[in-house]
Amino acid sequence: MPVSLDTYRHLLLTYLKPQWPRVVLLILLLAGTIGISLINPLILRAFVDGASSQRALADLITIAIFFLVLSIVRQIIAIAEAYVATDVALLATNALRADLMLHCLQLDSTFHTIHAPGELIERVDGDVTSLSNFFSRMVIALFGNLLLLLGVLILLFLVDWRVGLTLTIFALIALVMINRLHGLATPHWEAERQASAELFGFLEERLNGTEDVRSSGATLYMLQGLSRYARQHLCKLRMAIMINFPTWGTVTFVNALGRVLALLLGAYLYWYAGMSAGTALLIFIYANTMTTPIEQIVDQLRELQQSAGSIQRVATLLEEPQTIADGPRTDLPSSALAVACEDVSFSYTEGVPVLRHIQLQLEPGSVLGLLGRTGSGKSTLTKLLARLYDPVSGSICLNGIDIRSLSLDTLHERVGIVTQEVHILHASVRDNLTLFDSTIKDTQVLAALQTLGLQHWYQSLEDGLDTVLAPGGSGLSAGEAQLLAFARVFLRDPGLVILDEASSRLDPATERLLEQAIDTLLKGRTGIIIAHRLSTVQRADHIMILEQGECREYGVRQDLACDPESHFAQLLRIGLEEALA
Numbered sequence: 079m080p081v082s083l084d085t086y087r088h089l090l091l092t093y094l095k096p097q098w099p100r101v102v103l104l105i106l107l108l109a110g111t112i113g114i115s116l117i118n119p120l121i122l123r124a125f126v127d128g129a130s131s132q133r134a135l136a137d138l139i140t141i142a143i144f145f146l147v148l149s150i151v152r153q154i155i156a157i158a159e160a161y162v163a164t165d166v167a168l169l170a171t172n173a174l175r176a177d178l179m180l181h182c183l184q185l186d187s188t189f190h191t192i193h194a195p196g197e198l199i200e201r202v203d204g205d206v207t208s209l210s211n212f213f214s215r216m217v218i219a220l221f222g223n224l225l226l227l228l229g230v231l232i233l234l235f236l237v238d239w240r241v242g243l244t245l246t247i248f249a250l251i252a253l254v255m256i257n258r259l260h261g262l263a264t265p266h267w268e269a270e271r272q273a274s275a276e277l278f279g280f281l282e283e284r285l286n287g288t289e290d291v292r293s294s295g296a297t298l299y300m301l302q303g304l305s306r307y308a309r310q311h312l313c314k315l316r317m318a319i320m321i322n323f324p325t326w327g328t329v330t331f332v333n334a335l336g337r338v339l340a341l342l343l344g345a346y347l348y349w350y351a352g353m354s355a356g357t358a359l360l361i362f363i364y365a366n367t368m369t370t371p372i373e374q375i376v377d378q379l380r381e382l383q384q385s386a387g388s389i390q391r392v393a394t395l396l397e398e399p400q401t402i403a404d405g406p407r408t409d410l411p412s413s414a415l416a417v418a419c420e421d422v423s424f425s426y427t428e429g430v431p432v433l434r435h436i437q438l439q440l441e442p443g444s445v446l447g448l449l450g451r452t453g454s455g456k457s458t459l460t461k462l463l464a465r466l467y468d469p470v471s472g473s474i475c476l477n478g479i480d481i482r483s484l485s486l487d488t489l490h491e492r493v494g495i496v497t498q499e500v501h502i503l504h505a506s507v508r509d510n511l512t513l514f515d516s517t518i519k520d521t522q523v524l525a526a527l528q529t530l531g532l533q534h535w536y537q538s539l540e541d542g543l544d545t546v547l548a549p550g551g552s553g554l555s556a557g558e559a560q561l562l563a564f565a566r567v568f569l570r571d572p573g574l575v576i577l578d579e580a581s582s583r584l585d586p587a588t589e590r591l592l593e594q595a596i597d598t599l600l601k602g603r604t605g606i607i608i609a610h611r612l613s614t615v616q617r618a619d620h621i622m623i624l625e626q627g628e629c630r631e632y633g634v635r636q637d638l639a640c641d642p643e644s645h646f647a648q649l650l651r652i653g654l655e656e657a658l659a
């Protein structure tokens with residue numbers, strides 16, 4: 079789909095407007111280099127004509143010094159221009175990357191189940207990187223090159239209209255020809271980029287699964303795969319380079335043709351129309367100057383076309399609507415929260431209900447044990463409470479306030495959730511626990527670790543809170559990772575804690591530690607625990623048993639336990655862990 083001018087304009091305005099002083103400086107620097115490129119040949123002409131008309135040596139030396147100084151100034155301006163252009167590009171792309179990242183984080187879970195993380199990384203990083211040229215150089219440099227070409231042609235017209243006309247026609251033909259030639263090589267370079275992306279995709283996937291590859295003895299097979307992809311890339315690269323040679327040769331020939339034409343014209347006008355030698359030289363230098371913008375204009379137009387894909391993908395992602403709307407209310411108390419679900423139904427896919435007519439009332443400070451076989455909808459109910467999804471019908475209230483009317487920041491501050499899959503970041507222990515919130519002091523972090531029984535683990539760390547944890551928490555046991563997740567929630571001091579208890583068996587010592595940590599975490603807070611162990615269930619005041627998305631049983635734990643007819647009592651008789659497996 080072609081990218082509309084509006085999209086280009088919108089992107090440029092959004093990301094260049096905030097740094098307009100830099101953009102203005104960049105345009106001025108560009109105008110400076112263009113101006114000097116146009117003036118320098120005029121100085122040369124003055125020198126040559128002065129020398130041939132035997133002007134005073136002092137004059138000639140002054141002209142030469144002026145020429146030299148301008149050439150040096152031009153170089154300095156070119157360096158400053160490159161510096162400012164890079165600065166503009168980095169600031170614009172960083173702002174765009176941050177906006178995309180924030181947008182992705184705010185998009186609801188439905189979006190994330192459809193789009194794989196790899197795809198989003200490609201958008202947030204790959205596409206944005208390829209747009210950096212668009213921001214810094216493409217538009218401004220394209221404009222600059224057009225201006226330079228136009229300036230040269232106007233000056234040539236002023237020198238002699240015949241020269242101006244001939245070289246204008248030549249410039250147009252050269253633009254079309256070079257564009258066609260580049261067009262021949264483009265598909266081959268695209269194929270090379272595709273092969274390179276496949277090679278890196280293969281590498282990334284295999285390196286991600288190093289442990290599986292090694293343990294299944296597939297190392298040799300992986301190397302064979304790698305050599306296949308590498309060979310494919312080499313073939314495409316060779317082809318693209320081979321095609322580039324004749325293209326490059328022809329471009330050089332076209333440029334040489336322009337210079338020859340300028341020399342012939344200059345020589346003709348010198349001999350037959352009384353043109354000065356300096357002006358003939360001026361024509362040659364201008365024709366020479368023209369070749370660079372002609373080539374660059376073609377390159378930049380092509381790059382603009384290529385960046386269209388990235389622009390389109392980035393714009394589409396930014397336009398992706400956020401279906402979980404932020405609410406205005408922030409008035410949740412800092413104490414334990416009351417929870418109420420009123421006839422809540424939910425489905426991920428239309429027509430496939432996952433939760434049906436759930437009713438729930440929890441007093442502040444009470445604990446609900448959520449039981450049910452795998453796939454019964456327990457995690458889904460907790461996701462609705464954290465507003466990762468909204469119910470299809472019914473409502474969920476915290477302290478009598480519908481969570482849809484609460485601000486998402488307030489909700490996420492007051493509802494702490496620990497899932498079975500703890501996501502440990504490749505960052506320091508401090509950052510993993512505070513989640514980069516610098517208002518949380520080290521003393522608070524240390525106190526949380528102590529309270530949750532992690533002091534021995536902490537003492538074993540080489541750099542204390544600065545110790546960097548391995549990506550994915552690969553250096554931690556499952557129990558330690560869970561305890562760190564508890565500490566994260568503990569530091570935020572929420573009024574409702576939701577725990578999805580680890581179903582895997584832990585050693586008795588770790589299990590004891592977790593039990594104590596859960597007690598600490600629930601003290602003075604309302605809790606909902608997806609329980610897999612009897613010991614956990616026993617701390618619940620209420621029990622809800624889900625079955626295929628419906629509430630099979632709900633009541634006070636002790637009442638249900640004492641009622642031999644209750645499903646809960648049966649579960650206890652069979653053995654919870656066996657019954658829910």
Ligand SMILES: Nc1ncnc2c1ncn2[C@@H]1O[C@H](COP(=O)(O)OP(=O)(O)OP(=O)(O)O)[C@@H](O)[C@H]1O
Binds near residue numbers: 426450453454455459
């Ligand atoms: N993102 C999703 N998209 C579509 N269906 C989903 C999604 N997540 C869960 N489901 C389906 O919803 C149903 C309930 O899943 P849920 O994870 O809530 O069950 P659960 O009781 O928590 O199971 P477990 O104890 O194994 O975690 C299952 O049939 C599951 O396949």
